[in-house]
Amino acid sequence: MKSAQIGKVLLTPLVLSLGLSLAPAAQAAIQTDVINEKWGKPTLVYGGGLSDAQATEVNQLFGISTIENVNRQVVEGSDMDLYLGTSGAATSSLFSSVLVQKQDAGTGVVVDIKTPNNITLITETQYANAAITAGATDVLIDVASPIQVTGESALTGVYKALAANGETVDTARTEVAQQELETVNEVATAHTGDSNFDSSALDKAVAEIKTALADYKQSNGQVASESDLNTIINDVLANNGLENVITADEVSKLVTFAKAYQETSAIDSAEVAAQLNQFKQQAEQQISEAYKNLQDSGILEKIGAFFENLWKGLIGLFA
Structure with a gap:
């Protein structure tokens, strides 16, 4: 006051x-x-x-x-x-x-x-x-x-x-948390009204990116390179149906945040890992049914295309 x-x-x-x-x-x-x-x-x-x-x-x-x-x-x-x-x-x-x-x-x-x-x-x-x-x-x-x-x-x-x-x-972590908040909100705001986008799906993806960065460091003994950061982030976005929605510029902003995040103590914290697991479940529950149905239909289309191409291949063998 x-x-x-x-x-x-x-x-x-x-x-x-x-x-x-x-x-x-x-x-x-x-x-x-x-x-x-x-x-x-x-x-x-x-x-x-x-x-x-x-x-x-x-x-x-x-x-x-x-x-x-x-x-x-x-x-x-x-x-x-x-x-x-x-x-x-x-x-x-x-x-x-x-x-x-x-x-x-x-x-x-x-x-x-x-x-x-x-x-x-x-x-x-x-x-x-x-x-x-x-x-x-x-x-x-x-x-x-x-x-x-x-x-x-x-x-x-x-x-x-x-x-x-x-x-x-830890003020180093609070500053990165603010960077995270601003980055995620900027991306979410840019896609307001886009039926192919869901804000909670992005939140879940960001939590999964943080988990993946911790797993990477634990497995490799060092933080991820920029190339690996791009791979991790794009894979996570794809797993959440966002690969064709999030722009290259927005991916670059997520990479910048990820670079900063993996330099904080959060990446080595077992408490953070446990909290993120809880959070991902909460975020999943917040994703709209319309978005989930859209992802399900996309998976069915991919399966259909796979079998169509397989059938065409088989026909070609006996032509």
Whole structure:
């Protein structure tokens, strides 16, 4: 929140709790009516540009029933600079906020955008995939904004929440996670409205690329060359039905991201590998039935063409 208001938001729970009587009846995925004694209080990170009234609205959007049951932080421009490698980010322009809570092993990174109409650029699976790159493990992440924003600052809120709970946040990885987010979103946005494209299929492909890079390094004792990166990425795109959709320029951007990714500690992390396996299942469930049917029909066409060519070959033998 604006600097003059930060103290009020963090230090006057009574004032904020007065607005909670208007909270929606539906419960947030992260429960705040009682304190989870295993994982402690969830961490709420407000966008620094929020007014007090907007902060109260954010509490409502997250379905917070008792404000004292959450730990509160504020993400500022200096946090953006620290975690994303930016310079001079303005606190006053940050509105997207996050509620984060640790979960049992095997949960994976699960993102729920509470205000989908107000987060205009980033999807739930894009948030989750990038958060895994940065080091998030087994957490629920709720995202909300009281006004329309791109939502790019929400990941910084996640990092600040993790750090506030004693977790080491590697800024080299958070910067690459931001590069990933921007690259994937740029590709997805370029194909908006294309019936041959599915954003979740791309998210799944990016997770598989990261897994393949880790497997490559483990098998070869070194990271992949640019030539091998191109092969890996094109193979993964083909396996997800995207080989004739993603352009050569977009593949080049994915290669640039992959180069940066395999130079981080994420590539050697068993935790990242486990989180990616969970994520790929989540992304698969998000792929539209129309896209899956399109891929199935494409496979049938390929099989049909194979047998047609085989039959023509056999006829030629006996002609």
